[in-house]
Amino acid sequence: MSAELFRVVTPMDALLRIFEAFQPNVGQERVPLEDSLSRIVAVPIYASEQSPSFSRSAMDGFAVSGADTYGASDGLPSYLLVQGEVQMGRSAVKPVTSGTAQRIHTGGMIPPGADAVVMVEHTQTIDEQAIEVTRPVAPGENVIQAGEDLAVGDLILSAGKRVRPQDIGVLAALGIHEVVVMQRPIIGLLATGDEIVDRTSKPAPGQVRDVNTSVLSGFMKEIGALPKSYGIAPDDRSALMRMASKALSTCDMLVITAGSSVSTRDLTADVIGDLGMPGVLAHGLTVKPGKPTIVAVCNGKPVFGLPGNPVSAIVVYGLLVRPTICNLLGFSEEDTRPRIRARLRRNVASQSGRMDYVPVILHEHDEELWAEPIFGKSNLIYTLVRASGLATIPMDAGGKPEGDLVDVELL
Amino acid sequence: MSAELFRVVTPMDALLRIFEAFQPNVGQERVPLEDSLSRIVAVPIYASEQSPSFSRSAMDGFAVSGADTYGASDGLPSYLLVQGEVQMGRSAVKPVTSGTAQRIHTGGMIPPGADAVVMVEHTQTIDEQAIEVTRPVAPGENVIQAGEDLAVGDLILSAGKRVRPQDIGVLAALGIHEVVVMQRPIIGLLATGDEIVDRTSKPAPGQVRDVNTSVLSGFMKEIGALPKSYGIAPDDRSALMRMASKALSTCDMLVITAGSSVSTRDLTADVIGDLGMPGVLAHGLTVKPGKPTIVAVCNGKPVFGLPGNPVSAIVVYGLLVRPTICNLLGFSEEDTRPRIRARLRRNVASQSGRMDYVPVILHEHDEELWAEPIFGKSNLIYTLVRASGLATIPMDAGGKPEGDLVDVELL
Numbered sequence: 001m002s003a004e005l006f007r008v009v010t011p012m013d014a015l016l017r018i019f020e021a022f023q024p025n026v027g028q029e030r031v032p033l034e035d036s037l038s039r040i041v042a043v044p045i046y047a048s049e050q051s052p053s054f055s056r057s058a059m060d061g062f063a064v065s066g067a068d069t070y071g072a073s074d075g076l077p078s079y080l081l082v083q084g085e086v087q088m089g090r091s092a093v094k095p096v097t098s099g100t101a102q103r104i105h106t107g108g109m110i111p112p113g114a115d116a117v118v119m120v121e122h123t124q125t126i127d128e129q130a131i132e133v134t135r136p137v138a139p140g141e142n143v144i145q146a147g148e149d150l151a152v153g154d155l156i157l158s159a160g161k162r163v164r165p166q167d168i169g170v171l172a173a174l175g176i177h178e179v180v181v182m183q184r185p186i187i188g189l190l191a192t193g194d195e196i197v198d199r200t201s202k203p204a205p206g207q208v209r210d211v212n213t214s215v216l217s218g219f220m221k222e223i224g225a226l227p228k229s230y231g232i233a234p235d236d237r238s239a240l241m242r243m244a245s246k247a248l249s250t251c252d253m254l255v256i257t258a259g260s261s262v263s264t265r266d267l268t269a270d271v272i273g274d275l276g277m278p279g280v281l282a283h284g285l286t287v288k289p290g291k292p293t294i295v296a297v298c299n300g301k302p303v304f305g306l307p308g309n310p311v312s313a314i315v316v317y318g319l320l321v322r323p324t325i326c327n328l329l330g331f332s333e334e335d336t337r338p339r340i341r342a343r344l345r346r347n348v349a350s351q352s353g354r355m356d357y358v359p360v361i362l363h364e365h366d367e368e369l370w371a372e373p374i375f376g377k378s379n380l381i382y383t384l385v386r387a388s389g390l391a392t393i394p395m396d397a398g399g400k401p402e403g404d405l406v407d408v409e410l411l
Numbered sequence: 412m413s414a415e416l417f418r419v420v421t422p423m424d425a426l427l428r429i430f431e432a433f434q435p436n437v438g439q440e441r442v443p444l445e446d447s448l449s450r451i452v453a454v455p456i457y458a459s460e461q462s463p464s465f466s467r468s469a470m471d472g473f474a475v476s477g478a479d480t481y482g483a484s485d486g487l488p489s490y491l492l493v494q495g496e497v498q499m500g501r502s503a504v505k506p507v508t509s510g511t512a513q514r515i516h517t518g519g520m521i522p523p524g525a526d527a528v529v530m531v532e533h534t535q536t537i538d539e540q541a542i543e544v545t546r547p548v549a550p551g552e553n554v555i556q557a558g559e560d561l562a563v564g565d566l567i568l569s570a571g572k573r574v575r576p577q578d579i580g581v582l583a584a585l586g587i588h589e590v591v592v593m594q595r596p597i598i599g600l601l602a603t604g605d606e607i608v609d610r611t612s613k614p615a616p617g618q619v620r621d622v623n624t625s626v627l628s629g630f631m632k633e634i635g636a637l638p639k640s641y642g643i644a645p646d647d648r649s650a651l652m653r654m655a656s657k658a659l660s661t662c663d664m665l666v667i668t669a670g671s672s673v674s675t676r677d678l679t680a681d682v683i684g685d686l687g688m689p690g691v692l693a694h695g696l697t698v699k700p701g702k703p704t705i706v707a708v709c710n711g712k713p714v715f716g717l718p719g720n721p722v723s724a725i726v727v728y729g730l731l732v733r734p735t736i737c738n739l740l741g742f743s744e745e746d747t748r749p750r751i752r753a754r755l756r757r758n759v760a761s762q763s764g765r766m767d768y769v770p771v772i773l774h775e776h777d778e779e780l781w782a783e784p785i786f787g788k789s790n791l792i793y794t795l796v797r798a799s800g801l802a803t804i805p806m807d808a809g810g811k812p813e814g815d816l817v818d819v820e821l822l
Contacts, residue, residue: 033610037629051792054616058790060673088646088672089606091616105672106790107606107719109617149791156796165629166795166822169721172610172625173792195500195518199444199583205465205502206520214583218448218576235499261499261516262471308518310580338773338780338821340749362749369749379469379517380560381462381584384577385567410749411577 008284010395011319011355014295017281018320021297024328026252027183033171036163038224039181040329045157049174050147055110059142062101062123062131063092063114066139077124077132086111101131110143117142150174160332162224184226185328187321188251189213190244191232192268193259193308198232211381212257212306212313219317225325235264240271248275252328254303255321257313258292265292268305272296275303286395287355290316302328310384315357318390318409340408342371344391350399359387360408371408387411419695421806422730422766425706428692429731432708435739437663438594444582447574449635450592451740458565460585461558466521468497470553473512473534473542474525477550488535488543497522512542521554528553561585571743573635595637596739598732599662600624601655602643603679604670604719609643622792623668623717623724630728636736646675651682659686663739665714666732668724669703676703679716683707686714697806698766701727713739721795726768729801729820751819753782755802761810770798771819782819798822 009017028042057063063086072078085103086092092111096102101118102111110117119142122135150156156174157167163179171179191210199209210232217227230247233240248254258268273280276298285293289312294305302324306313326334342362350356360371371391374383389408393400400406420428439453468474474497483489496514497503503522507513512529513522521528530553533546561567567585568578574590582590602621610620621643628638641658644651659665669679684691687709696704700723705716713735717724737745753773761767771782782802785794800819804811811817 034625034628037632052619053614056790058788087617088604088670088675089608089615089618105674107604107619107670107672144788144790148788149793154793156793164822165626165633166721166725166798168629169622169626170792170796173620173622175610175613175620177611193499193518197500199586200588202586203464204500206498207500208463208518209584209586211580211584214445215576215580217445218579221448222576259499259516259518261518263516264499310577314577336773338751338753338775338819340751342749362747364749377469377555377559379467379555381581382560382565382567385581387577408749411575 008286008291009282010286014282014285014320015323018295018297018302018324019327021278021281022300022302024330025300026185026328028180029183030178030180033168033177033179036179036181037165037168039163039179040224040331041157041159041161041163041179042182042330043180044155044159045171045176045179047150047152047154047156047174048176050152051150051173052144052146055146056144057104057106057108057110057117057142058144059117059119060106061104061117061119061142063096063104063111064101064116064118064133064137065096065098065114066116066137066141068098069118069133069136072133072136074134077134080131080133082129082131115139115143160330162331162333182329184224185252185325187220187225187227187325188230188247188254189216189227190230190247190254190256192235192240192256193264194235196232196259211310212308215310215314215384216255216317219322220325223322223325224329235259235267237267237271240267241274244271244275248298248301248303253301253324255306256304257306257308259308265305269294272298272303272305275299285316286353287315287319287357289357290319293320295320309379310381311359314411315390340369340389340410341405342369342391342408344400344402344404344406345370345372347402348373348393348400350393350397352396352398355395356393357390358393359383360389360391361386362388362408371406419697419702420693421697425693425696425731426734429706429708429713429735430738432689432692433711433713435741436711437596437739439591440594441589441591444579444588444590447590447592448576448579450574450590451635451742452568452570452572452574452590453593453741454591455566455570456568456582456587456590458561458563458567458585459587461563462561462584463555463557466557467555468515468517468519468521468528468553469555470528470530471517472515472528472530472553474507474515474522475512475527475529475544475548476507476509476525477527477548477552479510480529480544480547483544483547485545488545491542491544493540493542526550526554571741573742573744593740595635596663596736597637597639598631598736599639599641599658599665600627601641601658601665601667603646603651603667604675605646607643607670622721623719626721626725627666627728630733631736634733634736635740646670646678648678648682651678652685655682655686659709659712659714664712664735666717667715668717668719670719676716680705683709683714683716696727697764698726698730698768700768701730704731706731720790721792722770725822726801751780751800751821752816753780753802753819755811755813755815755817756781756783758813759784759804759811761804761808763807763809766806767804768801769804770794771800771802772797773799773819782817
């Protein structure tokens with residue numbers, strides 16, 4: 001392979017290379033409406049009914065013919081005979097004739113002959129059978145016309161949208177009982193490193209429990225993927241090759257978390273290179289932490305080699321793995337999440353040509369959001385618990401002084 | 412009851428009245444670590460092991476005695492004999508004696524006799540058996556000491572924290588297999604209104620399908636509660652009383668969504684007042700939309716009467732219902748969510764003494780986040796799908812001009 005491929009690339013370049021080299025191939029499934037929460041719409045949903053299905057009152061008051069109130073004022077009110085009340089939940093069949101009105105509640109059906117609703121506040125009760133209207137209403141006033149909200153065939157949710165609670169409400173209103181959503185892609189997770197043992201094991205001296213499988217599984221579940229652990233491979237080429245091949249054959253995408261040493265990372269890169277075509281697309285990111293990342297597509301499936309340090313793995317997860325899962329899902333809103341901005345509580349040094357992600361603690365002070373960098377050794381797992389976000393120091397900024405605004409990704 | 416109780420109150424006052432009038436009484440349960448994601452920690456979790464459990468190298472390089480590198484420089488390097496390599500995942504038993512070094516990888520155990528690690532970049536290889544060190548390392552340099560990250564007994568997660576993926580990673584690292592979390596509280600949902608039919612029904616003329624049960628259920632699921640629908644009550648006092656009593660006896664909190672007419676809302680207030688002591692605490696909020704809200708505690712359980720309009724129901728859900736569910740759960744971080752700020756795309760009028768919530772569409776433009784208000788009739792359900800957030804116009808602001816910054820709650 002050419003040396004050009006192995007230069008360190010920006011996260012954006014790495015993503016472009018992945019997206020060019022594979023075609024998402026995740027299936028669809030039909031789920032009951034109540035199970036569609038947070039799923040990704042696979043097939044656009046159109047209104048099969050109009051909404052509202054009948055013309056409704058938007059106010060409590062009296063259904064009238066607007067013409068009967070023309071010119072009405074406090075000094076010269078319109079006098080109308082009240083002929084009963086529109087029952088909620090019933091068809092209004094009795095017409096409103098000229099010179100008459102019917103009591104109506106918010107949501108009640110506009111009776112035939114009526115074209116407007118006078119708010120109760122703009123009427124005076126004369127007796128049980130008569131009111132004075134003190135303000136004119138134009139035809140259509142305080143009425144929601146049938147189909148005014150949604151007409152048959154209107155687009156409600158386009159493909160690629162994540163279903164929110166309020167979206168389910170609108171689908172419920174329209175009598176839609178099922179939604180075709182994207183299947184949850186299976187994301188394989190394979191840990192490597194002779195020093196790594198399963199989290200349920202008791203580590204012998206020199207061994208540590210696997211952290212990354214748990215962390216990455218959680219993030220993947222949160223965005224609707226199905227993480228699947230394929231175990232822990234030793235620092236042995238043939239074992240890693242066998243386990244990675246098996247994993248790749250039964251998942252939609254594979255994430256290998258390399259051990260923390262250079263030799264393990266080299267081994268991982270070597271194995272990924274032989275997993276399938278086209279193979280490794282980039283080796284190294286212009287990012288700290290997260291530089292020793294491997295980006296590949298093998299047999300039509302994205303494959304990532306992530307650094308073993310959990311903070312690095314989280315950074316690269318956010319930069320490459322999550323966007324690729326969103327791509328698998330056809331999720332169209334990944335880039336529209338509003339950014340959180342905060343002021344740096346301390347100076348942060350950075351190197352030009354590199355993006356830095358700094359774990360920070362967020363707190364509000366004087367109506368402003370502040371980001372306090374957590375410095376110290378990067379291999380400490382407790383940083384994960386303490387950090388409420390990752391602040392971005394942009395490439396070519398050469399660091400940021402205290403008080404500057406930075407983007408923060410919530411953790 | 413005194414008239415004072417029924418004045419319109421601020422959302423904060425309403426919450427204070429609720430929190431004074433009931434004691435959260437939700438149980439705890441022990442769940443496997445992998446099922447603890449997004450649950451609320453019920454019992455503080457302390458480290459039962461130190462981390463790391465042995466002193467580890469933070470770099471790839473050579474384990475040495477720092478004293479052996481004292482004064483080393485490019486011009487006058489320290490010469491050290493290389494005596495093998497620390498195997499990953501193994502106990503390092505062979506000591507590093509004066510004048511010697513052992514190859515070590517990131518994460519490898521520091522051998523006896525060594526107290527520092529020289530980065531490979533600061534060495535020159537002489538031959539298979541010897542290196543020159545060109546920079547001194549102080550004792551402890553590039554070493555993570557046993558227990559430096561977490562000591563036995565250190566607090567990892569306090570009660571009231573929501574478990575995040577990275578928290579699970581840290582618990583995994585420490586060999587913690589189970590977490591005691593708060594049980595999911597059961598939140599009863601009861602819709603009212605003669606015009607409302609179940610979402611699976613075909614509405615007759617004059618009827619509409621229930622929207623609020625679906626919307627509120629979704630929001631409740633998202634924060635870890637268990638919504639439970641108790642059906643739809645007609646506008647009939649004894650039926651509503653019977654259904655509400657039954658619901659209240661089997662849930663931890665009850666939310667009644669009133670029909671949209673004044674008469675239904677009055678009926679709901681009347682029934683809630685008789686559900687149990689102390690009864691109604693506030694009737695009316697200084698909020699638009701959402702003013703006709705009923706706040707009560709009956710038989711030690713919070714009870715809310717929410718306006719029937721879905722946008723109003725969502726506003727009051729966010730102001731009162733969600734904080735009360737968080738209180739039930741003992742969730743301590745409800746108030747620490749960073750606020751999203753955006754610039755108003757249009758003038759928004761408001762009345763002094765009232766907080767306004769305006770559905771908005773968010774978009775980025777020139778590196779700034781803008782909030783475009785969705786105006787129009789408030790009873791349109793399609794507003795729910797279009798809106799990406801609710802902008803807050805503060806009380807006593809008397810509206811906000813275009814370009815002003817407002818807080819936006821994401822929807």
